[in-house]
Amino acid sequence: MRADVLLVERGLAPSRTAAQRLIAAGLVFAGKGNSRVALSKPSASVAEDSLLEVEASELDRFVSRGGLKLDGALTHVALDVAHWRCLDVGQSTGGFTDCLLQRGAAQVVGVDVGHDQLHPRMRADVRVTCIEGVNARELSMTALKDCVAAACRNPSIAASNTAASGSYSGDFLLGFDLIVADVSFISLTKVLPQWPALLSANGRVLSLVKPQFEVGADNLARGGIVRDVSLYAVVEATIRAACAHAGLRVLDYFDSPITGTDGNREFFVYAERA
Structure with a gap:
């Protein structure tokens, strides 16, 4: 075998x-x-x-390798997430969610376009709300509220792969203290414009940047590896410009502590509401 x-x-x-x-x-x-x-x-x-x-x-340490990436990033920016309300965009297996919980987050609302990916341990945690089948480009506080409230009124909704599962806490309606993100097969520039409206007054963003989904297929070698390392600077400039246009002030942009599973170099962008 x-x-x-x-x-x-x-x-x-x-x-x-x-x-x-x-x-x-x-x-x-x-x-x-x-x-x-x-x-x-x-x-x-x-x-x-x-x-x-x-x-x-x-x-x-975490339910997926992503937890190690976020853990290193949180250490790099010296961010204490204890008692924070967090949004995990591209929740998938829940590596970022697991990391946030282990660091003391009070609540994590996770969204993902897919279904049935979240690790059972994360799904069972009362601090976690999982919203599935949601396009990150269409995020809004109203949409999040409706999905979560509907699932809590009717638990069968969660089992039908259409909406959410987990416990309901309306605290996040005040805005998230932190938005973390790990999205694939889409440019981050298509997703981050929705984030400022979801943040609390002093909220922060800490998002993984995957250049292979920013440079276009023509700039990728076999296996999806970025051909030209000079494009990393182009990606950084693009992400910084997108943040500024969306109303986010970039505080730091730095290498991920570990590479992607495909060997690609990855980065984190750290920002706040401008």
Whole structure:
């Protein structure tokens, strides 16, 4: 059986993607004693009765690798999110959400265009509200309020993959203290114009910037890697201009503490209402 498949079947990884990440990091071992060897490929054939071990690492701290990125970014900007109301745009598995909760956030409202991606542990946390099937370009406080309130009036809505799940707290209607974002297959410039209206008076934005979704397909090599490193400066200028146009003042723009899973260099933009 494939090593990544066996890891999931044994409950040692929540998904094949997570299993592949663990194997790539050299954290998965087969056998014991002198015969114990590190698995180097997710596709490696492993006997179904083999002893498998996964060593503890930083990768285990959050439900996805994204948590490590945000954790490093929050440390970089010295931001304390304890007791804050946060919005997670592009919530997906919930790595950013997990990081915020571990740092003491009071509430995290997450939105994603997809369905059924949020890790069960995050979905079960009473501080988390998950709103699915929502296009980030159409975010508004009214839309968020309606989705969350509808789900709480009728729990079956959440189960139907159409709206939200989680507990309802109207506190976020006062505005979010922090908006974090990790969006793919769309330019950040299409999403961030909605954010100032969702922030509290002193609210902040801390968003991942993925150049591969900003430079256009013609500027990508095989595997989606940005061909020309000089384009990183172009992307930064574009993001700064988009923030200014939307009414956000950029406080910092810096490298993500870890690269994307595809090897692309990524960045964070940190901003406040202008």
